[in-house]
Amino acid sequence: MTDSATHPELHDFPTARLSVEHVTKxxxxxxxxxxxxxxxxxxxxxxxxVCFVGPSGCGKSTLLNIIAGLExxxxxKALINGSPITEPGRDRLVMFQEHALFPWxxxxxxxxxxxxxxxxxxxxxxxxxxxxxxxxxxxxxxxxANIHELSGGMKQRVALARSLAPNPKILLMxxxxxxxxxxxxxxxxxxxxxxxxxxxxTIIFVTHNVREAVCLGDxxxxxxxxxxxxxxxxxxxxPRPRNINDHDLADLSQRITAALKGYHQAGECx
Amino acid sequence: xxxxxxxxIFFLLLILIWAGITGDLxxxxxxxxxxxxxxxxxxxxxxxxxxxxxxxxKLPLSMLITLRRLLIGxxxxxxxxxxxxxxxxxxxxxxxxxxxxxxxxxxxxxxxxVPLACIWFGQTEAxxxxxxxxxxxxxVLLSTENGIRNVPPIxxxxxxxxxxxxxxxxxxxxxxxxxxxxxxxxxQGWAFAWRSLMAAEIxxxxxxxxxxGQYLHYGRELQRMHQVVGxxxxxxxxxxxxxxxxxxxxxxxxHRRWGTARD
Numbered sequence: 001m002t003d004s005a006t007h008p009e010l011h012d013f014p015t016a017r018l019s020v021e022h023v024t025k026x027x028x029x030x031x032x033x034x035x036x037x038x039x040x041x042x043x044x045x046x047x048x049x050v051c052f053v054g055p056s057g058c059g060k061s062t063l064l065n066i067i068a069g070l071e072x073x074x075x076x077k078a079l080i081n082g083s084p085i086t087e088p089g090r091d092r093l094v095m096f097q098e099h100a101l102f103p104w105x106x107x108x109x110x111x112x113x114x115x116x117x118x119x120x121x122x123x124x125x126x127x128x129x130x131x132x133x134x135x136x137x138x139x140x141x142x143x144x145a146n147i148h149e150l151s152g153g154m155k156q157r158v159a160l161a162r163s164l165a166p167n168p169k170i171l172l173m174x175x176x177x178x179x180x181x182x183x184x185x186x187x188x189x190x191x192x193x194x195x196x197x198x199x200x201x202t203i204i205f206v207t208h209n210v211r212e213a214v215c216l217g218d219x220x221x222x223x224x225x226x227x228x229x230x231x232x233x234x235x236x237x238x239p240r241p242r243n244i245n246d247h248d249l250a251d252l253s254q255r256i257t258a259a260l261k262g263y264h265q266a267g268e269c270x
Numbered sequence: 271x272x273x274x275x276x277x278x279i280f281f282l283l284l285i286l287i288w289a290g291i292t293g294d295l296x297x298x299x300x301x302x303x304x305x306x307x308x309x310x311x312x313x314x315x316x317x318x319x320x321x322x323x324x325x326x327x328k329l330p331l332s333m334l335i336t337l338r339r340l341l342i343g344x345x346x347x348x349x350x351x352x353x354x355x356x357x358x359x360x361x362x363x364x365x366x367x368x369x370x371x372x373x374x375x376x377x378x379x380x381x382x383x384v385p386l387a388c389i390w391f392g393q394t395e396a397x398x399x400x401x402x403x404x405x406x407x408x409x410v411l412l413s414t415e416n417g418i419r420n421v422p423p424i425x426x427x428x429x430x431x432x433x434x435x436x437x438x439x440x441x442x443x444x445x446x447x448x449x450x451x452x453x454x455x456x457x458q459g460w461a462f463a464w465r466s467l468m469a470a471e472i473x474x475x476x477x478x479x480x481x482x483g484q485y486l487h488y489g490r491e492l493q494r495m496h497q498v499v500g501x502x503x504x505x506x507x508x509x510x511x512x513x514x515x516x517x518x519x520x521x522x523x524x525h526r527r528w529g530t531a532r533d
Contacts, residue, residue, distance in 0.1 A: 068431055090433035100428040103528050104446040114432035148529025166432060 016169035023076035035227030051217035059228025153184035311496035347406025355414025380405035381469035405466030413455020417448030
């Protein structure tokens with residue numbers, strides 16, 4: 001299996017632009033109501049890699065879930081290529097913080113799960129596509145392994161392959177590397193940039209790690225809580241592939257961290 | 271290998287002691303017979319009974335009759351219990367009604383249904399089936415409900431974003447995800463069904479067929495204790511075989527796949 005796999009599914013990479021218009025979302029908890037998002041608007045280009053950064057409770061995961069169609073906004077709307085998002089769909093696949101792989105299927109069975117929902121492929125084609133994506137995340141030697149036999153990093157690689165295989169237009173990543181050790185994470189930063197450059201998908205990446213955001217994103221959106229909203233936007237003009245240990249990257253992430261602390265000291269985040 | 275040896279030696283010793291106190295073994299021409307064969311029959315009497323009645327076809331036939339009842343009742347119990355358990359897991363209303371009913375009936379030994387079953391259905395197959403179903407249904411229902419409610423919600427969320435419809439998610443995500451619970455519920459249901467059927471057969475004589483339990487009953491009536499003990503052996507054997515042939519392979523697969531190791 002090489003990069004020259006034959007199926008057209010493997011050469012056509014649809015992508016999409018995304019916009020969020022005046023989205024507000026509140027949750028009622030035992031402690032009262034929490035404004036998770038207040039009047040949030042963003043617009044994301046086709047093939048753009050955008051990172052949402054902020055402390056917990058700032059609404060970044062809620063916004064991701066709204067874009068995924070797993071939650072509905074109280075007011076405002078999210079649009080993909082101009083049409084409103086009302087429910088989950090395989091044009092927008094989510095990679096979760098926990099791997100969410102299915103333990104009753106083996107590795108390739110998991111990657112096949114999303115592919116089986118695509119009616120335009122036959123089983124031979126699905127298998128070819130699944131194998132290709134396992135190769136892409138360097139897990140092709142583990143196609144028939146059980147999920148529990150994999151390390152945390154390997155599980156997230158398989159989860160990435162499972163999200164990429166159905167060829168979504170947008171990939172939504174919700175703190176996917178936060179449970180991994182630093183070494184594994186650094187490897188995955190390289191891999192994800194490589195895959196993104198080959199596939200040019202629109203990616204939204206949620207994290208609370210500023211450095212990670214600067215390493216991966218074209219743009220970093222800084223969220224603050226109470227109420228959750230986007231406070232500042234940082235463009236990341238650094239060349240790719242980026243290494244998380246680069247000086248320039250450290251400088252920019254320091255500026256973002258300083259901004260975040262500024263809001264914190266102003267008493268706006270607690 | 272060591273495990274098998276230990277087990278074999280243990281059972282050989284048990285049989286030796288049994289043979290020793292029931293007069294099967296002689297030592298320097300002396301027999302030790304603590305009890306008469308009407309109280310505790312010797313191994314040779316029991317073996318003779320089992321051999322004769324296997325060769326003349328009586329025991330195999332009654333086993334077939336019993337297993338048929340067991341299987342039909344068990345399958346009906348599953349077919350009703352699993353979907354009801356799924357509904358109870360999904361809808362609070364079902365949980366508050368049928369779920370609570372199940373909890374109550376599960377605590378009721380199903381042999382308690384025998385008197386009513388005889389009045390409702392008479393001395394028929396239906397009465398026996400009813401008792402078996404009552405033994406299976408509730409434990410299967412409760413464990414299915416419990417299993418589904420223990421499935422991490424993230425599985426269904428992941429499936430939905432991959433384009434899986436609610437029905438598809440239920441059948442291909444939630445149900446397999448709850449398999450460890452459902453299988454142990456099926457195993458418990460099987461054990462309950464087996465106990466229920468034996469109790470029912472001992473109580474109820476049915477002209478449509480003479481089951482294993484009925485042989486045990488008539489062994490008691492006729493003071494043929496070697497028959498009673500022989501039938502007890504068969505009942506144990508069926509339980510062991512069901513475990514080894516039906517449930518062990520499924521459990522081994524589940525443990526391997528989920529990584530819940532056991533030695």
